[in-house]
Structures are given as C-alpha cells and as structure tokens.
Amino acid sequence: MTVSYRLLLAASGLLAIAGGGMHLTPMPPAPSVTTWSR
Amino acid sequence: MTADPAWVTGHALTAVSAVLLAAGLWALHRTGGSLPVRTARAVRVAAVAVSLYVVETLFHLAAVVDSDALAAGDLAPVAGTHVLLSAVLYPVSGVALALLGVALLRDGCGRRRGVALAAVLGGTLHAAAVPLVLLRPDADGAPLFAGGAVLLALWSLLTALTGVPTRRPIGTTAAPAPWVAQRIG
Numbered sequence: 072m073t074v075s076y077r078l079l080l081a082a083s084g085l086l087a088i089a090g091g092g093m094h095l096t097p098m099p100p101a102p103s104v105t106t107w108s109r
Numbered sequence: 110m111t112a113d114p115a116w117v118t119g120h121a122l123t124a125v126s127a128v129l130l131a132a133g134l135w136a137l138h139r140t141g142g143s144l145p146v147r148t149a150r151a152v153r154v155a156a157v158a159v160s161l162y163v164v165e166t167l168f169h170l171a172a173v174v175d176s177d178a179l180a181a182g183d184l185a186p187v188a189g190t191h192v193l194l195s196a197v198l199y200p201v202s203g204v205a206l207a208l209l210g211v212a213l214l215r216d217g218c219g220r221r222r223g224v225a226l227a228a229v230l231g232g233t234l235h236a237a238a239v240p241l242v243l244l245r246p247d248a249d250g251a252p253l254f255a256g257g258a259v260l261l262a263l264w265s266l267l268t269a270l271t272g273v274p275t276r277r278p279i280g281t282t283a284a285p286a287p288w289v290a291q292r293i294g
Contacts, residue, residue, distance in 0.1 A: 076140070077269040079133030083126045084265030090122030091258045093115045 203236025
C-alpha cells in the first residue's frame with residue numbers, strides 16, 4: 072500500500088509545529104555552540 | 110539546555126517530522142511522471158537533502174546523552190557531531206527546499222504559488238540559521254530557526270491541502286497560436 076504524499080506532509084507539518092512549540096517553552100540559558108566546542 | 114524535560118520530547122517530534130517530510134518527498138517523487146519536469150527534479154533533490162537532514166535531527170536528539178559533559182564543559186562527542194552535521198545539512202536541506210519552492214512557484218498557479226513562497230522563505234531561513242550562529246556566536250539565531258521551522262511546517266500543511274502542480278497532457282498546454290487558428294479556419 073502506498074501512503075499518500077499529502078498524508079505524510081500533513082503529519083510532518085503538524086509534528087513540526089508541535090515540536091517547535093516545545094522549543095519555544097521557557098528554558099534556562101542555553102550553552103552556545105562555542106561553549107560546546109571547548 | 111539538553112537537560113530540560115521538554116527538550117527530548119520537542120526534538121523527538123522534530124526528528125519524526127523530518128522523517129515524515131523525507132518520506133512525503135519520496136512519495137511525491139514516485140509520482141514523478143505526473144509532475145512538471147522542473148518540479149520533479151527539485152523534488153528528487155529535496156528528498157535526498159531532507160533524508161540526509163534526518164541524520165542530523167537524530168544526532169540533535171541524541172545530544173541529550175552529553176548533558177552532563179556539556180554542563181561540565183567536557184568533551185561532548187554526540188553534541189559535537191550534531192553541530193558539525195548541522196553546519197552542513199541545515200544549509201543543504203534549506204537550499205534544496207528553497208529551490209523546490211522556486212520550482213513550485215514557477216510551475217504552479219493561483220494559491221499554490223503563495224504556498225510555494227513559504228518554502229522559498231522557510232528554506233532560506235533554515236539554510237542561513239546555523240551558518241549565522243556559527244560565524245557570529247553573539248547573534249540571535251532564534252528568529253531564523255523559528256521562522257524557518259514555522260514556514261516549512263506551513264508549507265508542508267498547505268501543500269497537503271492544495272497539492273502540487275501536475276504536467277499538462279500534450280495538446281492542452283495552450284490555445285493554438287492565431288496563425289494556426291487561421292490556417293485551420
């Protein structure tokens with residue numbers, strides 16, 4: 072059975088918004104990329 | 110940052126979203142015979158680029174294992190790999206999605222062109238975000254990351270609703286030129 076590209080893109084968009092929304096929740100200060108490389 | 114309880118859930122959703130986006134692009138690629146040539150080519154490139162980007166999202170998610178090392182300022186190999194991959198794969202996938210948007214913009218019409226614009230802008234922001242943060246650590250990359258993510262998510266959702274342009278059957282591409290009509294007449 073072939074899953075429709077429309078179904079896959081819709082699910083992708085919804086999960087991206089849900090995941091992105093969690094990124095936007097208040098978090099403590101993040102270490103910068105330069106901190107990681109030290 | 111990686112120690113935040115919402116970090117794993119948020120990044121797991123983002124990783125699954127990227128997997129579904131890659132799968133959606135490959136599914137669209139399989140319908141290639143019905144797509145305009147330019148769009149079909151752009152879909153194939155975007156499918157490859159987003160499939161590679163999936164690897165980055167997995168390392169991004171797995172960077173949580175380096176939480177203690179990051180907090181202590183120690184070597185963080187998984188997080189470091191994520192940063193290295195993101196330096197390459199964010200621009201690659203962003204440019205590929207922006208070019209797909211350009212192809213859809215040129216081949217589409219009506220509201221589909223507006224939807225394609227979201228891929229052009231979102232892909233551009235996505236491509237620029239990591240290079241900006243790496244080259245200018247003091248710069249605030251959050252608007253680029255968030256803007257790119259939101260626009261690409263909107264593009265996915267709206268493309269699911271409106272579909273993509275299809276190749277017109279031969280003979281229905283345009284009305285006959287006036288001189289042809291005259292000769293026929």
